[in-house]
Amino acid sequence: MDYVFQFGILKEYAPYLAGGLGYTCMVGFGSIFFSIVLGLFFATLQISNNKILKIIALIYVDIFRTVPLVCLLIWIHYVMPILFNVGGSPTQSSIIALSLNGGALACEAFRGGLEAIPLTQNQASLSLGFSRIQTILFVIIPQAVYSVLPPLTNVFITNLKNVTITMIVSVPEVMFRAQELTVQFFRPLELYTGAAIIYILLIGSFSYAMRRVEKLRKWESI
Amino acid sequence: MANESFIKARNLVKKYGSTTILEDISFDINRSEVLVLCGPSGCGKSTLLRCLNGLETIQGGQIWIDNVELRGASQKELRALRQRVGMVFQMFNLFPHMTTLKNIIIAPMKLLNKTKQQATEDAMRLLEIVGIPEKVDEYPCALSGGQRQRVAIARALAMKPDLMLFDEPTSALDPEMKEEVLNVIERLRTEEKMTMVLVTHEINFVKNVADRVMMIEDREIVEESSAKTFFENPKEERTKIFLKAITDL
């Protein structure tokens, strides 16, 4: 192996690479936000008693968790403007694609979390005289928040990692900048390693924060 | 209407889909009376208890609780009724995310508009009665089965119910824990004159506390008699077989 590592390039260009974090966070956390909204909405449809609403939710989940994200992003960013004359900036298209995908995954996480709460909790609450809405507010949601956190954290991390795919539509986030500099300086190993470290630090601190939130729970299920 | 029975069931029919679980069930329970329901597993004892507080809709017949007819009652009336009917479950069904205290005070605070202080005072008195005041700040995961069940009883009593329904309250418990829970139920009878419907197969306990015993099998009431007659002089062949089966356990 006669490759000579020259991490010195990172010294000079690390600030430029890290400058992409703003876009990474905008697309990452933006899509996390909309994933939660979509996930909650479709999970509600899935647990409703209406067959048609259930089927709509199932179709949504099955489409958007199976379509490869690259294809989804290209359709939204390049094909939609041609077919329907609607389109947005690379950042907007990316947030939409990642949200549609994340929403499908989040929907499954919410549904699993709600189903983890035994029906007997419902019965106990109703037998005290609580209404259905009070039962959901006082009994189901406070427990569901914690039972959905671990699977939901996985969804959020997937969202953050998927931001790297948005370089195909030229969102100037960290990975795009690494590619840009590589073309210029031919130092792919150093530059992509630098980008990876930035992502690892971001996602690492995010999952650490989520663990701290999980630890706020003082009780265990019985 | 002072002479009316507290609970009156007439020709009750309960189906799940096309399967009939209970058919033509009629009985009366007076105030302060203790009725024990027994019968083989799956005969519909839990279902019948749930019918009595309106958690299940019935497909035929009528039930009156304190002169409220359940089938004609609105959701609001049913909720008001459930506030006065306490229910205790085999698996306790405590709210795991609430401490003992919170489990007990949440319903009186939200439904009876008690202040936190009033509700807490009542809760402490109830915890004294069930014998575990020191567990007030524990979460259910830190309690033993017997302690959980006693908290569940206190939670139901906090609503000041006129009627208590117990669904196999001790069958998930070890023998010594059974005792502590059964003692609490016995005190409810002697000290509070509580009207109770119990599903249990603890024979010695039933002999002590039951005014009447009713056995269900194959959708119908097989035998209904005083506790003494039921155990010492059962009329029906099926009762004899059932009694033999549970004493042989």
Ligand SMILES: Nc1ncnc2c1ncn2[C@@H]1O[C@H](COP(=O)(O)OP(=O)(O)O)[C@@H](O)[C@H]1O
């Ligand atoms: N929600 C339900 N849906 C359909 N069938 C049920 C439901 N709950 C109970 N059953 C059926 O009704 C019968 C009586 O059940 P249950 O009341 O739990 O019996 P027990 O308490 O006497 O053991 C059983 O055959 C059971 O499978």
Ligand SMILES: [Mg+2]
């Ligand atoms: Mg049962």
